[in-house]
Amino acid sequence: MELTFSKEQQNFRLEVREWLAANVPKQKLPTYDTKEGFELHRQWEKKLFDATLSMVMWPTKYGGRGCDLIDWLIFEEEYYGAGAPGRVNQNGQLLLGSTIMEFGTAEQKARFLPKMASSEDMWAQAWSEPNAGSDMANISSKAELHGDHYIINGQKTWSTRAIYADWAFGLFRSEAGSKRHHGLSFLLVPLDAEGVTIRPIKALDGEDAFAEIFFDNVKVPVENRIGDDGQGWHVAMATAGFERGLLLRSPARFQQPARRLVKLYRDNKAVADRDASIGAAVAKCWSDAEAYALSAYNTVGRVNNGEKIGAESSLNKIFWSELDLLIFQTAMDILGATGQLLRSAELAKEQAYWLDGFLFAQAGPIYAGTNEIQRNIVAERVLGLPKK
Amino acid sequence: MDFTFTEDQLLFREAIGRFLSTEASPENLRDIWSNEQAPIDNLLEQICAQGLSALSIPEANGGLGMGDIAWSLMTQELGYYAVVDQLADAAYVGAGLISALPNTVALKAEYLDKICEGKLRLAIGHECSPLVADAQLAGVLLMQHNNEVHIVSPDNVRITPNASIDTSRRLAQVDWQPSDKTCAASGEEGQIIWQETLNRGALSVAGQLLGLAQRMLDLSVEYSLQRKQFGKEIGSFQAVKHQLADVAGKIEIAKPVLYRAACSLENKHPLSDIHVSQARNFCNDAAALAARHSIQVHGAMGYTWEVDLQMYMKRSWALNNTWGDSTCHQARVQNYVLNTDVDLAPSKTFEVMS
Structure with a gap:
């Protein structure tokens, strides 16, 4: 050590x-x-x-x-x-990037990765469907193979920033009649293709942060498939869960707001100290963020030594999403009456940073697999408790 | 930058665990737990015969010279098997304290030899606690008076036992008089020794709490797979699963915090106090949640003397406020974060402060 x-x-x-x-x-x-x-x-x-x-x-x-x-x-x-x-572009760069790196052909890597790195191509996820949220294996969007291309039909939803993105990546059912995680293929779809309709969904902050995507006989060449036909679930899941979780939200992403929270506390000490639990919460936020950093360095050390990190990475996601809530809730508690003010409000100064973060923190325990699903994964795959 | 342990350190931990799983089995522990007067010498002698008491004695004195980093693995095993206070207090915390005494202290080498051979029972009286663990069985007491270290013979003190909820602990009040004759270190020297001893004691407890948390989790998983209701193992119910998953989460996040603190203490990092208290906070949390959720998963059985859980749970409650109350460790971190003007930027996690 x-x-x-x-x-x-x-x-x-x-x-x-x-x-x-x-x-x-x-x-x-x-x-x-x-x-x-x-x-x-x-x-x-x-x-x-x-x-x-x-x-x-x-x-x-x-x-x-x-x-x-x-x-x-x-x-x-x-x-x-x-x-x-x-x-x-992080959903592409961090989530799809690792997948292409592991499963893409040399041609696919050369074609997609540099433009993803430069953000000439912007990427949106197309995983969830109206009836496939936490139960992701319930995907029903279809991809029919016709020689050198697929014809895709169906609907995806909660696709972050899809109205502005150039491409989407997701899972489609390519084997008719297949069930659950069998018979799915991992496809990359250009969002300007004929038959693609994108409808924005206003998020909590009123912006078009995500969207529904409708596919109506959209033609996708076979070269846009990552991995083999029918192997989509394996491709989507195989890229080490640890890396995806960590890459998506690095420790510094929480250490920085925790540092700002300490400053907010110090600047408003007299007000904050009227409730002694505030100081304790501020210190806990900073300490938790540092613990997540220590945990990341610890895990990276194990990975560098060739260790495989399994389902325990689900614990990370639970930890950082709950930490994010605590950081921004504590800030709201310190700001008091002005915490609710929108960026456009006369009295809003630094507050908008906290309100934006507070709103976004509400989504943390939901996206990237709800925390309930993560707890099931930990219980079943780490602790060995029965599935049913 | 490397957080990992050496192969030797990991193998050593495994060997110790294997040994303790038979010597400190729940059945063996029950004897000590059930009878306040039961001798703990038997267990200690077995352990010392394995050379465990020589671990952190300097190599020059015939020991293995094992540092805080390796001990952070060892203490988890001691916690997992709920081994009585004396082993860690003598072989780890006490050995560190005695090693730090000035070489002019006549008995220093003799004590180190005796710890090495497993022949010295000692008790440490730090002002963080009104009670001294194992005072009744100590051959020597190391007592704090202001910043001074005093070496006191049990013949010259009055010992009043105070029973703990962890009945394997032997706690006592110790009435004693400091004198020039008993003083072994004073001034700045003594202050540094006590500061380091508190940190080492707190870190020792942190590791033990983490081991206890893991034991409680393992017992609860096992129980939830045996116990059936509504025709199914209770471990298949999400409400139970999530409670246990949360305990696993607290344990995992505490580990790197414990290891960083051990590394800081071993390398005399200027922020050792803070890092140790952070470790204690995370390990306290893990053990507290493990206890709460474990008794819940065990249902009414969890409230009985009969299930083994009770020993690990009670020990965790007792250790939570040993070598510094949990509030004292919370306060040390809180004071550092809130009341200093130190820059807490993300890049500072490993930076050594000048």
Whole structure:
């Protein structure tokens, strides 16, 4: 056990820090859930890509730097520490990227990864369906194979930022009459294809943050399938759950708001201390965020030693989503009457950061597999309790 | 940057666990638990015969020179098998304290040799607690008076036993008089020794609590697979599953916090106090939730003397406020986070403060 960074790691940190100090926009970008904000975030992603900082752990030939996961954690600490913009293309870059890296052909990697790294292609997920949410194996959208292409029909929903994205990736039932996780294929669908209709769904903050996607005889070439026909479930699940969970929400994503929460507390100490439980909650938020960081470094060490991380990674998701709630709820408690103010309100200053975060935190225990599903996974696969 | 343990450290832990699973089986523990007067010497002698008491004695004194990092694995095993206080207090915390005494202390080498051979029972009286564990059976008492370390003979003190809910613990009030003759370290030297001893004691308890939490979880999983209601194992019900999954979550998140604290203590990191208290907070939490959810999963059986759960649960309640009350460790972290102007940026997690 040796908990210090090497010279190379420290140098990498400084390089990232300097670049961010020179390049992070001084003015916060408008939310990427609006058309204007989405495009500004796309431009920011291009800037990161040009500095080979968009996907540091990807191989250089796909636009990355070939860094390991420790370097990536360092990058994230600097990125969030600098208050840099949210990663608009992360569902593609972090979730689909790992899948293509593991299951894609050489041709698919060359075709999709660099444009994903530069955000020339923006990606949306197309997993959930009206009747396949927590019960994801209940997917009914169909993909019929006709020689060199599939014809897809059906409906996907809760597809984040799909109204602005260029591509969607998801699972479709390619074997007629198949049940559950059998007979599914993992397909990449261009969202400008004929027969695709996208209807926005307004999220809690009133923005078109996600959408329904309807497929009406949409033609998708076979080259857009990741893995073999009928192997879609395996492809979607195989990419280490640990990596997906960690990549999606790195520890720094929580350490930074926890740090700001401490400042908010210190700046409003007299008011906050009227309720002694506030100080305790603030300290717990910071300490929990640090624990998540320690846990990430610990797990990365085990991965680097060749250990397989299994279903215990579901615990991470439960932990960070509950931490996010606690951080922003505590901020609301400190802000009191002004916490509810929208960005447009006269008296709103820093408050909007907290309100935005508070709203988004409500979604954490729901997306990426509800926390109830994660608890089932832990109970069944880690503790060995019976499925039924 | 590497959080992992060496092969040797992991194998050692496994061997200790295997040994304790027979020597400190629930049946053996019950003897100690059922009779307040029951001697614990038998168990201790078995353990010392395995060389466990020599673990952290410096190699120069015939020991293995094992540090805090390796002990963070060991203490989890001691907790898992609910091994009585004396082993960790003598072989780990006490050995550390005595090793830190100035070499001018006449008895230092002799004590280290005796711990090594498993022949010295000792008790440590720190001002964080009004009670001293194992004072009744100690051959020597290491007592705090302000910042001074005093070595006191049991002949010169008055010992009043106070029974604990963990009846394997032997707690007592100790009335004694400090004198120049008993003083073994003072001033800045003594202050550093006590600070480090409190941290080591707290870390020892943190590891034991984590082991206890794991034991309670294992017992509850086992019980939920045996016990049937409505024609099914109760472990198949989501309400039960989720309670146990939450315990597993508390245990997993506490581990790296414990290991970082051990690493800090071993390397004399300037934030050792904070890191140790953080470890205690997470391990306390894990053990507290494990106890609460375990008794719930055991149902009415959980409220009986008959099931083994009671020993591990009660020990966790007792240790939760040993080597620093849980409130004291909460306060140390809270004070650091809220009342200093230290920069808490994400990049600072491993940074050594100058």
